[in-house]
Amino acid sequence: MKNTIKSLSAALFVFTVAPSLIFLSAHSNTASANEAHQESLPEDLHPAVKENVEILKQRAAEKGILIRITDGFRSFEEQNALYDQGRSKPGNIVTYAKGGESYHNYGLAVDYALELRNGEVIWDVEYDGNGNSKSDWFEVAAIAKELGFTWGGDWEGFVDYPHLQMDYGLSIENLQNGYYPSPNPYFNF
Incomplete structure (x- = not known):
């Protein structure tokens, strides 16, 4: 009987008290965990995105289309400056995402434009520089989607034609909470 009571007491401790202690100790370090997360954020594009x-x-060039990446990784501060554009600073609104709310902030997004043979960069979604009666912009977007990018031109509401992202199934909230795709995206987190 004594052994049964000891076993029940041990089980009660393991299933009720121990989880509470673990929860409390994990949450007592929230500030330092957030600081560590901020310090661990990438400072460049994710290796798979870069590749x-x-x-x-290369594939766009094979079709006679030159593209230039006009933006990639952005710090939270850079994102906030872009967010302020058209609001508290002059210019047009170009984003609805504040710092920490964009895939750019985690190295998972880029913006592109078309590059003419003379080096000029254009954002003309109807331009057909390779003369195949198709929009170069949409040809690039199709190639990007084949590679696994999500294209901002497919979004409803705020359509963002230059935007490409690889989120690996992670939401912004996941990223804000410290989840990040491994360098090998087939083995996430």
Whole structure:
């Protein structure tokens, strides 16, 4: 009987008290965990995104289309400055995402434009520089989607034609909570 009571007491401790202690100790370090998360954020494009951007450039060039990546990784501060544009600073609104709310902030997004033979960069979604009666912009977007990018031109509401992202199934909230795709995206987190 004594052994049964000891066993029940041990089980009660393991299933009720221990989880509470673990929860409390995990949440008592929230501030330091957030600081560590901020320090662990990437400062460049994710390796798989970077590799796929190079493949995108190559495949577009094979179709006679030159593209230039006009933006990639952005710090939270850079994102906030873009967010302020058209609001508290002059210019047009170009984003609805504040710092920490954009895939750019986690190295998972790029913006592109078309590059003419003379080096000029254009954002003309109807331009057909390779003369095949198709929009170069949409040809690039199709190649990007084949490579696994999500294209901002497919979004409803705020359509963002230059935007390409690889989110690996992670939401912004996941990223804000410290989840990040591994360098090998087939083995996430």
